[in-house]
Amino acid sequence: MARGKSVTKLLLDSSRAALFAGIEIHNKPHIAFRYPTATILVINAWELALKAYVYKFIGKKQIYEKDGVHTKSFSKVLILTRDHINEQEKNKKFQAVYDNLNLLNEYRNSNVHFIEGALDPVIFMLISKAVLNYDVFLKKYFKKDITKDDNLIILPVGMKLPFDPIDYLKQDYGNAHNDFVNCVVQSIRELNKEGIQESIVVGFDVYADRVRDSKNADIIAALESSSDAVRLRRSIRITDDPKAPVFRVEPDLPPLRYSDLKEKAKERKPSIKYNSVFNAAMKTVKANPKLCKPNYLDPHKKTGQKKDFFTLEAIDVLIEEYERLDQMQSIK
Numbered sequence: 001m002a003r004g005k006s007v008t009k010l011l012l013d014s015s016r017a018a019l020f021a022g023i024e025i026h027n028k029p030h031i032a033f034r035y036p037t038a039t040i041l042v043i044n045a046w047e048l049a050l051k052a053y054v055y056k057f058i059g060k061k062q063i064y065e066k067d068g069v070h071t072k073s074f075s076k077v078l079i080l081t082r083d084h085i086n087e088q089e090k091n092k093k094f095q096a097v098y099d100n101l102n103l104l105n106e107y108r109n110s111n112v113h114f115i116e117g118a119l120d121p122v123i124f125m126l127i128s129k130a131v132l133n134y135d136v137f138l139k140k141y142f143k144k145d146i147t148k149d150d151n152l153i154i155l156p157v158g159m160k161l162p163f164d165p166i167d168y169l170k171q172d173y174g175n176a177h178n179d180f181v182n183c184v185v186q187s188i189r190e191l192n193k194e195g196i197q198e199s200i201v202v203g204f205d206v207y208a209d210r211v212r213d214s215k216n217a218d219i220i221a222a223l224e225s226s227s228d229a230v231r232l233r234r235s236i237r238i239t240d241d242p243k244a245p246v247f248r249v250e251p252d253l254p255p256l257r258y259s260d261l262k263e264k265a266k267e268r269k270p271s272i273k274y275n276s277v278f279n280a281a282m283k284t285v286k287a288n289p290k291l292c293k294p295n296y297l298d299p300h301k302k303t304g305q306k307k308d309f310f311t312l313e314a315i316d317v318l319i320e321e322y323e324r325l326d327q328m329q330s331i332k
Contacts, residue, residue: 262274290313294309
């Protein structure tokens, strides 16, 4: 060991170097294996920081295994630190940090099974929170500000998010990574049950309220009585600033036009015919306000020219009504 340097300082210096390397890897514009590599370095940074904590606050010998030569694993020093902080501070706030790091470590140990890009948003949110937690951890227990000397901006540095939050939330990626994502969700639920408000991820501010009272938020989830329980849309802010981004405001309408509904029905039931039976079935669909919403040229008067839009449920209802009417006609 270099003269005049303590074990704690050496551990923290190496820890910070690993963290900055992880951030640099993450923020490179084009790099393969971005998240597995960045995760390895961030976990390494945390392991050294945790060993510095154990060495300084719990006991110098506690960072070693029983043989006195090999240091303890990341998982062991993480548990040691969590239990000590919880006992000393008489709360469980560090549990959120523990869960965050535990999940990242699981990803690090088995990323060959979770390498698909669909996991990137989850790891991005976990690793970003881990870096922010690291900054708080060093400030609180070692009086060190990792951004003071290097003037760094912590994750992320970029022109935009590495994924679109709305697209990610709306898509179904199958079962490839469901086990890992479920672990993240379950950890959040368990923390909430224990009354721990600290988050294990960096995500998006969500404002939950009735649609007519909604204010500015990254994402608005509208809860409805129909089977489409959650509808996701972006919020906008009305401004007279000529330099503000331009948004095209569309009416709040179901996704299917009449031609779309016909095509979808034909896809599901190729034998369907566009005849009088079909037209009669369409009348039933149009008469149901839960399935059909008209868009009037004059929305205030709701008269005159209009165009009907239909929900996805209208497809099944149309086919069922068509089959019923067609069968009745056959009997006659």
